[in-house]
Structure formats: C-alpha cells, structure tokens
Amino acid sequence: MKQETLNFFDKVYEVAKLVPYGRVTSYGAIATYLGAARSARMVGYAMNGSGGKNVPAHRVVNRKGLLTGKHHFDGTNLMQQLLESEGIVVIDNQIQDLDKVYWDPLKEL
C-alpha cells in the first residue's frame, strides 16, 4: 500500500474531516499541509467530490475567511447557516473573528 494510493483528493478529505467543531481552515493551509502549497485550488476542486463523503466542506474557506465555495452548496445560504450553527459568526459570506475560529493544520497537527 503505497502513499500514491491515496489520491490528492482523498488527503484533502482526511484533513477536512480533522477540522474541529466550531473552527475553519483555508484551502492553502490544507494544501501546504499536504505538501502542495501551490495547489490550494486543487483543494477546492477536490471538494467537488466531497458530497457523500461526510466531509465538512463548509469549514473550508479561502484565506480571507470568505465563503467562496458557497455556490457549490444546494441552498444560497446553506453554508453560512451551517457555520453559524457551530457558533461561527458569518456576515455576508464573510467569517467574523476569523483569527479566533481559524484552525491551522500546520500548527495544530
């Protein structure tokens, strides 16, 4: 069982699942943690297959804390609702107090 067996996508899912409740992280942080710092875009791209994999994609946002991926959710404000349900303050697709809810896999893991 080589590591190549684990696709880039699968690794992204693993890290996404490790994000604690009430916390969020950025695509770049995950990408860097996976050793592909320049592949932040791939992280988001991978999330396209997150459906059905029980992956909390709503906890993954861009470095600004902006819900850039909300368009990929069913509803218009579904992603924001999920985050607010975890105690995260979100206004106009923008996470407030990002520094307080930000979870960096590089530092936490």
Added chain:
DNA sequence: CTCTTGACTGAGG
C-alpha cells in the same frame, strides 16, 4: 501530448 478549467494566493496599482 496539448488545452481548458478552477471552492486559491500573492503582488501591484
């Protein structure tokens, strides 16, 4: 193999 796409990021105006 080449071209396009993309849920990003950093630098420059």
Added chain:
DNA sequence: GCCTCAGCCAAGA
C-alpha cells in the same frame, strides 16, 4: 482598502 493581473498545479476532455 478594493480591484486586477499573473502564477501555480492537478484532473478531465
């Protein structure tokens, strides 16, 4: 602080 441009890399056609 906001907007625009360019670079980056992996996957699909």
